[in-house]
Amino acid sequence: MTTGPLEFGLNTFGDVPTDHAGRTLSDAETVRLVVEEGKHAEQVGLDVFSVGEHYREGYVDSATPVLLAGIATATERIRLGTAVTVLSTNDPVRLYNEFSTLDAMSNGRAQLVLGRASQTQSFPLFGYDIADYETLFEEKLELFMKLQREMPTTWSGTVRSPLTEQTLHPQMRPGGIPTWIGVGGSPNSVIRAARYGLPLMLAIIGGEPERFAGHVDLYHRALEQFGQPMQPVGQHALGLIADTDEEASETWWRAWEPMVTQMGRERGFYPPTRERYELELASGALFVGSPETVAQKIVRMTHELHISRFDLKYDIGGLPVDARARTIELFGTRVAPRVRELLAVEQHESQSQSQDLPTTHPVHPIGATHA
């Protein structure tokens, strides 16, 4: 049920890394590094490069469209997106202007994922109450999609001043740019994406990714119910690729453990154990390992979740610049081709199998559980 060939993307939050000597890069150095990494992603043949939106120490992605514009002028082919845009605290009109400009500048390569993001600093920063999250997201999504789909736009709501027959410039290409909805597990958000007929990006950052099979099924059935055409499903995951599993695991742990410990301190949960970490590597949400290990895991996801896009977030704070570069390199030159190869073999096998045994119909696990 995947639509088209699998696409490969990289995600960055502009996490501040360390250099060879263990020195932490300055914010400005990190900004320039992200642009270089965007170029690198294109060189190794990846499809999309996406930048997040955060407002706190250790992340330099607060001005997402500015970073993307920098990468746009330094690249030619790779598509440029977000991971994710915190729609609730953005003005949809401003967002339209920024991304129509980016799309023009990059010659039609701009796209977006709209969502909630894993951090919430933008709410107090821009004078919003997180308790109003739902209303903000709902109304702003309505307006943003309206701006993309019908211009001049007339709109009124509670979260900003109304628009009457408003036209914005530069105008977007007809129909707007690809706009995904990022979800973290709330079934309501899945329904919302389907209601708007927008593609779904599953942010899976803990636990067994297979758990989301029900969400994918829900999404497909909701699209059907709303009379919307089929849309792609993507997966956003965290990970690191190195020459060996062991090297990948050790390098990631050194940066991941303090980061999750800090997150836990803020939210009130305890630091992860090494045991838990090993589990996340083996069967959980982390894509950390050698190219072969990561490729096999991605292939599994295409079966379980019917994804047609896989985005890897390759930076977490404190990771050495070299490890990031190596991940980008191996993701593009080794993992992506290997996944395509494995999928092609499977497709070939299932085709010849179905010719041999025209009566056997493997029952799909997702359909089966809910039949």
Added chain:
Amino acid sequence: MPDIQSTLPTIGILGAGKVGTVLSRLLLATGYRVLIAGSGSPSKIALIIDVLAPGAHATTAEEVARDADIVILALPLGKYRSIPAHLLEGKLVIDAMNYWWEVDGIRPDLNDPRVSTSELIQSFLPASRVVKAYNHMGYHDLDEGPTPAGTLGRKAIAIAGDTPSDLAAVATLVNASGFDPVLAGNLRDSIALQPHSELFGANLTAEGVQDALTRFPTSERGREVAAARAGDGVAGLSLA
């Protein structure tokens, strides 16, 4: 099957999100009848329930509260005042809610070391019997974790409440849903199951849960709670 069902209490779940749908699945799987509601009309969650918890009956919060024998609270804690309190009179209510500032906003009233949030819920539902359960384990662990009783390494859920018979009923439910129940004291003690405690987010066996509970009083959070409570002799009264 119908015979078993008639002897089992009907479970109501308020909240059809991540936790609500997972708990529905777990309880349906062991034969309970499950009623579930979100904040709006049943039609809003009908498809969600059909796909993620097939077999549960999607209805209104009022009907859940009225018709269920045991009601599980699986909605954002910050919205507890929207719970239909009068319809829950005389019922056993399981509080699975936590203060999560990214959802609830900054709410000092929900983050007070002197008062557990389940005590707040108990005082909001004075005619119900509140037991804390299912709150400390992440929803994906709840989803992946259930095993039959007696399984080696079976994961455990801590439960806390004021009445032994209610604790026994909740222990039965927890066990049926695939986890070892571990008694963690009364509602006041349930602060050891809340955010900032070692147990919060933990996915442990009964022994591990027990150990974490034993360590709580001497943990940093435990000492903070004890100090705040010692300095506030009228904490109990401030609830009224």
